[in-house]
Amino acid sequence: MAYQAKDKIAIQNLNGFQFDRKEFEWMYSKLLPTTRAERDKMPGMDALRSEMIVLGACLVNYMLRELNIEKCMTSTYALKEGILNRYIREKKVRQNKYIGHTDHDIRAKSILNLAVKYHYEQDHTLKVSELSSIIWDGVNSLIPFSSPNDKDLLQYAAILHDIGKFIHVSGHHKHGQYIIANSNLTGFVPSELLMIANIVRYHRRSFPKPEHPGMNVLPEKERNLIAALAGILRIADNLDRGHRGFVTDIKTKITEDKIFFSIVSSHEVEMEILSAKENAGLLEMITGKEVVMIQE
Numbered sequence: 001m002a003y004q005a006k007d008k009i010a011i012q013n014l015n016g017f018q019f020d021r022k023e024f025e026w027m028y029s030k031l032l033p034t035t036r037a038e039r040d041k042m043p044g045m046d047a048l049r050s051e052m053i054v055l056g057a058c059l060v061n062y063m064l065r066e067l068n069i070e071k072c073m074t075s076t077y078a079l080k081e082g083i084l085n086r087y088i089r090e091k092k093v094r095q096n097k098y099i100g101h102t103d104h105d106i107r108a109k110s111i112l113n114l115a116v117k118y119h120y121e122q123d124h125t126l127k128v129s130e131l132s133s134i135i136w137d138g139v140n141s142l143i144p145f146s147s148p149n150d151k152d153l154l155q156y157a158a159i160l161h162d163i164g165k166f167i168h169v170s171g172h173h174k175h176g177q178y179i180i181a182n183s184n185l186t187g188f189v190p191s192e193l194l195m196i197a198n199i200v201r202y203h204r205r206s207f208p209k210p211e212h213p214g215m216n217v218l219p220e221k222e223r224n225l226i227a228a229l230a231g232i233l234r235i236a237d238n239l240d241r242g243h244r245g246f247v248t249d250i251k252t253k254i255t256e257d258k259i260f261f262s263i264v265s266s267h268e269v270e271m272e273i274l275s276a277k278e279n280a281g282l283l284e285m286i287t288g289k290e291v292v293m294i295q296e
Helices: 021-031 036-040 053-066 079-098 106-117 122-142 149-160 172-181 190-201 220-238 270-278 281-287
Strands: 018-020 071-073 249-254 258-264 290-295
Touching: 018 021, 021 053, 021 071, 079 122, 079 149, 106 149, 122 149, 122 220, 122 249, 122 258, 122 281, 149 190, 149 220, 172 190, 190 220, 220 270, 220 281, 270 290, 281 290
Parallel strands: 258 290
Antiparallel strands: 018 071, 249 258
C-alpha cells in the first residue's frame, strides 16, 4: 500500500522496500476506520491479509512509538525462514570454531568428511570438541610436553571419537582407532593420524599402556601426550553424557594438588558431573593432581 501510494509501478517482490514513519501513520489512519469490505477494495491490499491487517498495524504502530523507529524496510521472508537461516549460520560458526574452517582448511575438511561418512552425531561431537578446547585452555600449562598444534589434534579426535559406533557400539573406541589409523586423510602425516587414532582409542575404558598396539611404536613423549589429550577428552565426553548440550562453560582453577572445574549450566547436570569425575583418572594420573568438579 505504501509502495503504490507513492505512485510507483506495482511489482510482485517488495522485499527491501523502505518507508518512513510518516508514510506508515498515513496508512494507519486510513486503515483504522475501515471495514473488511472497504479494505478489500484498497489498492495493493492482499485479500488474505485484509481481515487481520488492522490488528497488525496496531502492533506495528505501538512498536514504532515505543522503540522510536523512524524508518522501516519490508521483508517478503517469513519468520520460519529467519529461524532456519539463523540456525544454519550458528551451526556453521560452531563448526568453524571447533573443527576448523572447512571451506579452505583441507585438514578440517578431511576430518568432517570422515565424520559424515561414518554418521557422526553433529551436536554431541561439536559440544565435546567445545568442552575439550575449554579444558585444554585451562590445564595445558600442566602438560610440559605439549605444543599449540596439539589442541587441533584434540579437537579432531573429539569430532571423530564416536565414529566407531558405525561398526558397533560395543568397543567403538577401538573401531574408531582402526578407522582413523587406516583412513589416509588428506593433510595429515601418518604420525598425526596415529596420534588422533590413539586419542580416540583411549577416550574410554582402559588407560594407555606402552605395549598396546598403536602405542608400542611411539616414543614416551608422544605416549604421554596421547594420555593427556585422551584424559581431557574423557572428561569432555562425559560432561555431555546425555547428549543434551547443557554444559556451556568450564572455569578452571589450579592449586598445588588439585584441579578445580566449575561447571556452568542453566540446567541440573549432576549426572554429567558424576560421570566426568568417574572418568577423570587418566588426567589425574598425567598431571598428578586430583580433579574436583562442582556446578557453579
